[in-house]
Amino acid sequence: NAGVTQTPKFRVLKTGQSMTLLCAQDMNHEYMYWYRQDPGMGLRLIHYSVGEGTTAKGEVPDGYNVSRLKKQNFLLGLESAAPSQTSVYFCASSTLGRAYNEQFFGPGTRLTVL
């Protein structure tokens, strides 16, 4: 199993450009999450999904949109990138919604917005 994979690994955007980050998991997990990691801030939840076709806002959703058209994929979109969105983005997944379930993380996407 590949676990959780993310594409691309690195990306540089100019302010105002748009892009989509793709997260894929092959563990048949129901729940998927997008986080951003900034120095000294830990990880903060952007959006999450409890199943195919459903998404919800996390702690820092502004400027991002998501879609979960297939159970195994969770897309994070930036419609008009801003320098404040320079960050490392991590996708995660977990099985069912049990609070004690481990979340499995992808390798991350390092995004720089100039």
Add this chain to the structure above:
Amino acid sequence: AQSVSQHNHHVILSEAASLELGCNYSYGGTVNLFWYVQYPGQHLQLLLKYFSGDPLVKGIKGFEAEFIKSKFSFNLRKPSVQWSDTAEYFCAVTRSGAGSYQLTFGKGTKLSVIP
């Protein structure tokens, strides 16, 4: 909403020294607690977790953590660190109960182990 505080931003230790990283959370109800580790350039991996039972939890690579409910703490310990333990460590919490699966992370503690 719950929050997590990690007391140390950066800890520097020599090999074989003992380690204790502090973690406190703020939430009055029942919680589940996690420690994740991020090695340089890698993704987060689960080190250990607590959801019920024995408050002393053992994880991978010789790490353990103790849940002290009265102190709202879940400190991570290792008796003797190795250079390979150099990483960033994150404490995280979820509330117990239906629908409570969202992790709230602390800001992380960077551990540097000097050979």
